[in-house]
Amino acid sequence: MKNAIWKSNFGVIFYTSYMLIYFSMKNIKQQVGIAALLLIIILMTAACSISINTSINATPDEDSKADTPAGWLTYENDKYNYEFSYPTEATIGEADKNAFNMTPEEYKSGFTFEGLLKKYTGKICVNARVGTGYMAIAAAANEKPNGDTVTMCLRTGAGVCSPASQKNGGLSGNYSSDVTVDGKKYTAQGIENNCPGDAQPYAKSLRVKLDDGTKIEFGGFANSKEEYATLEAKLVQMVESYQKK
Numbered sequence: 001m002k003n004a005i006w007k008s009n010f011g012v013i014f015y016t017s018y019m020l021i022y023f024s025m026k027n028i029k030q031q032v033g034i035a036a037l038l039l040i041i042i043l044m045t046a047a048c049s050i051s052i053n054t055s056i057n058a059t060p061d062e063d064s065k066a067d068t069p070a071g072w073l074t075y076e077n078d079k080y081n082y083e084f085s086y087p088t089e090a091t092i093g094e095a096d097k098n099a100f101n102m103t104p105e106e107y108k109s110g111f112t113f114e115g116l117l118k119k120y121t122g123k124i125c126v127n128a129r130v131g132t133g134y135m136a137i138a139a140a141a142n143e144k145p146n147g148d149t150v151t152m153c154l155r156t157g158a159g160v161c162s163p164a165s166q167k168n169g170g171l172s173g174n175y176s177s178d179v180t181v182d183g184k185k186y187t188a189q190g191i192e193n194n195c196p197g198d199a200q201p202y203a204k205s206l207r208v209k210l211d212d213g214t215k216i217e218f219g220g221f222a223n224s225k226e227e228y229a230t231l232e233a234k235l236v237q238m239v240e241s242y243q244k245k
Helices: 030-045 104-108 113-120 163-167 225-240
Strands: 073-077 082-086 091-095 125-130 133-138 171-181 184-194 202-209 215-222
Touching: 073 125, 082 125, 082 133, 082 225, 125 225, 133 225, 171 202, 171 225, 184 215, 202 225, 215 225
Parallel strands: none
Antiparallel strands: 073 082, 091 125, 125 133, 133 215, 171 184, 184 202, 202 215
């Protein structure tokens, strides 16, 4: 399956600072407020916060895994040795050269974005977008010894409800849920936002770190918690289909 090239770049400063946004948000109403705007951007772009090449080949899922719905496809990562299943309507993307982070020291040492892409390949960060939801996988190699990342693959902060929503009972808080990945149970942790009156009333984003250092993040937004539950069930199936090769 071939998909068109899709790219998106952004920068965000969280909590104590305002955001620097690299694309237009002209259609967002001013009364939503900066807090609600932050929430929308994070959940809409968390998995697409880097430049992504979505020209990906997929193979029919012929695995006998009982929990994988019939007709789903399989993404195989031959660089970082894993695979996962996903529905046919999903868009799969891998990082391109614009996704990579480079420190001033690396630049002075002669590093180039092309060189980083050649070294790690785009398979270091993979995302799957389904409707208003996403799953992103950052290989263990994405995290440097000093805590920096090779690519900005996962979300870098948490959204909050707008002040107006908070006055009407809107709440933002921590959330956790158990998932079974590659035969082992993990607790995925993240954020949940119930923001009545905001442009996107419900949003959630969770992350789990596997034993080998791989990080999987999944989440999205919807008009209600009940509506999101249907999307989340599909995302969890995708996460739990992950397995090492």
